Structures are given as C-alpha cells and as structure tokens.
Amino acid sequence: MKTAETLSALVGQTLGGVIDDLSRAQQLVREGVQGLTGSFHAFRQQLQAQNDELREVSKLLQGNEGGQGFIVHMNAIVGRFVEDLVHVSASSMKLVQRVEEMGSDIEQVVHNVDRIESLANETRFIALNARIEAHRAGDSGRTFRVVADEVKALADDATGFSAHIRELVARTHGRLDEARAAVSQLASHDMNGALDAQQQVLRALEALSATNGRVSASLSQVDHHIAQTVRALQFEDMVSQILDSAKRRLEAVRTLWLEWAARSQGQLPTGLDEVTSALEAALTSTSVVKQTSMNAGSVELF
C-alpha cells in the first residue's frame, strides 16, 4: 500500500516536471524565432547589397545628376561622329562645286584657243595672198615677200602654242575628273551604320531603365513580405506569455497540494492505490523531447 508521502511526492514531482517542460518549450520557441528573424534580416541585407551593386553598375552605364554614364557618353560620341561626317560632306560638296566651276572656266579657255587658232589660220591665209602678190610684183616685191613669210611664221607659232594649250587643257580636264571622283567619294557616306549605333545605344538605355524599375519593384515586394513575416514571428511573445501564465497557475496548484498534503498528516482517503500506480506509470513512460536548445542537434532537412 502506498503511503500518503509517496502520493504527495509523486504529484509534486509531476507538477514540477510539467513546469520544466513548459519552460523548455518556451526556450525552444524563443530561440527558433530569434534564429528565423535573424535569417530574414540577413536575407534582406543581402538583397539590399545586391541592389546597391546593380545601382552602381547602372550609374556607370546610365549616369546620374552628377555626370554622364557610359551609355550617354556613347550617344554623344555617335552624335559627334555624325556631325563631323555631315560637315565633311558639306565641305566636300562645296569642293565638288568648285571643281565644276573650274571645269567650265577651262571650257572658256578652250573656246578662246579655238578663236586664236582661227585667227592664226586667217593670218596664214593673208600671208599666203601677200606672198603671191609679192611674187607678181617681181624684184620690187622682194622685201614684201620677206615680211609675208615672217607673218606666216608667226601664225604657225600661234597654232603651235594653241596646240600646246589644248594638250594642257586636256590634261587638266583629266585631273579635274579625278579630283571630282575623289571628293565625291569623300562626300558620300552611308548613314545606316550610325543610325544602327544610335538605335542600339537608345535600346540599351531603355532596357537598363526597365531592369532598374523591375529590380526596385521586386525589392520592395521582398521588403513587404519580410516585414509581414517578421510581424508574424511575434507570435513567440504571445506564446511565451501563455506559457508563463500556465506555469504560474501550475506553481500555485503545486504549492496548494504540498500545503494540503503536509497538513493532512497522512490521513488520506484509502483506495487511492490504483490512481497512484497509474500516475507512477505515466511518469516513467512519458517520453518527451529531451533537447533543450535549438542548437543542440543537427537538423536533417532532406
């Protein structure tokens, strides 16, 4: 038969064990939640760091109020290249115009040479007539014949010079044609390459802005979710308060029981043997988690 002392000790021990279990549960929940909150904050910091890196790269490419970025700089280079190209073309077209004007001046020279040649021919004809007349005049015309021969020689010289001028003009014509071809090449450049370059630069700028926008939106979404999660993790505080309250009440019951057992001086009602044995069995068979800390065991996730 069990004594009143045994029963008293058993109940006291049971209540104490329950209070200890509650304390352990409280500690496990606290540590777990602290760990989770810490992880979420670290996660948030990592994301922020990534975003900062991206912003740095984007600033380099896109530029900001402080200065021009790479892409903006590229755009300016394409713009300057086009401006130079257009200036070169305009100057070249002006040169082409001058070459054309020189060509028509040369035509004038040819026209004048034609006139010189016809004058020389006429002069030669007159000299021939003079020579015939001098021959008819006999001895008295001898001096006149010498003069007519001189005039013919001068006309022949003029013809020779004009032939030489024609040669020079023909050569100059050829050179002007070459100059015209070279300058026209200088003036003519396809603009499609520059167009493509500018469009690529603009597309890169647009893509970068779009990516920046998407990353910012995504980060604020993650922020929002983390804030919600951290708020949800505050359940630990409430659970802890509930467990504290349960512990206090159990403590009160234990104190009351020990007091009552001490005062009743072993005069317990008989026939409680069965209940006592059941309580003993429950105490020895109850298997609870012995782990007292979240860090005490390794967790197999998969």
Added chain:
Amino acid sequence: MIDVHREMEGVMTLRISGKFNFSCYKEFQDAVSGPVPTRYVIDLSRADYIDSSALGMLLLLREKVGEDASRVVIRSGSGQPSEVLRLANFQRLFTVN
C-alpha cells in the same frame, strides 16, 4: 530622280524619288542654280534612302538662303530619310515636317 515644281509665287518644290545621293548632284545643282526663291521645299516623302552627300547638298542650299531655317522646308516622310535627318539634328537647321 528630281521633279521641280513652282507651285506658287516664290516657292520652289524639289520632289526627290528613290535614292538621294551623289548621283543626284547634277540634277539638284541645275534645279537650284537659277534665281533664289523665297522658299525651297525639299520633298523627300518619295525618297527611300539618303546618304551624307545629300545632307551636304541640303546644307549648301541652306547657305545659299542665308542660313535662314524658314526658307528651306524639308518634308521628311518616313523611313530611313526621316531617321537620318533626325540623327543629323536637321530639325535645328531646317524646317522639317
């Protein structure tokens, strides 16, 4: 190919079809070599390609009218010619529409 019209008093319209490049130089020059009108209208709505020599010719025409943007009107149309004019910032030097 360049069609020249004098639609109204003081306005000369040059309508350029196909490619506007150095091959048009002679025609262009002949068209603008006469007395200078109050305004030139360069109609590129039927042109499908222009190169830098065309831009050079337009700049020389601008010089001819005393660099007055209102005296050379360019109808840029669409496609490559209008994109090249925008690329070269011609809206700052001419009346482009």
